[in-house]
Amino acid sequence: MSFYDSWLYREVLNTKGFAWAVVWGMFALQALLPIGIWFLFAGKNPLNKLRRFRAGKDRGKAGERP
Incomplete structure (x- = not known):
């Protein structure tokens, strides 16, 4: 059986959606x-x-640099 005759190629790989x-x-x-x-x-x-940031170390006062 050839790969190009298989269901996978015909229904999935050879579709416009897969190409996009x-x-x-x-x-x-x-x-x-x-x-x-x-x-x-x-x-x-x-x-x-x-x-x-998630740990809260960079959440200082406004204008403060960490």
């Missing part, structure tokens, strides 16, 4: 990957500030 999902996935990857590489090369973890 691949296109939008590639757009998202190309938009987000440079940002991730920039943080990697900068040696900074972008989630540290979010974790500190």
Whole structure:
């Protein structure tokens, strides 16, 4: 049995929706990957500030710097 005759190919992979999902996935990857590489090369973890904020360490008085 050929792969192109299978249900998976005919009903899932060979559909317009799947093709658009691949296109939008590639757009998202190309938009987000440079940002991730920039943080990697900068040696900074972008989630540290979010974790500190959730822990309440960055919630000071107005105008105060953490």
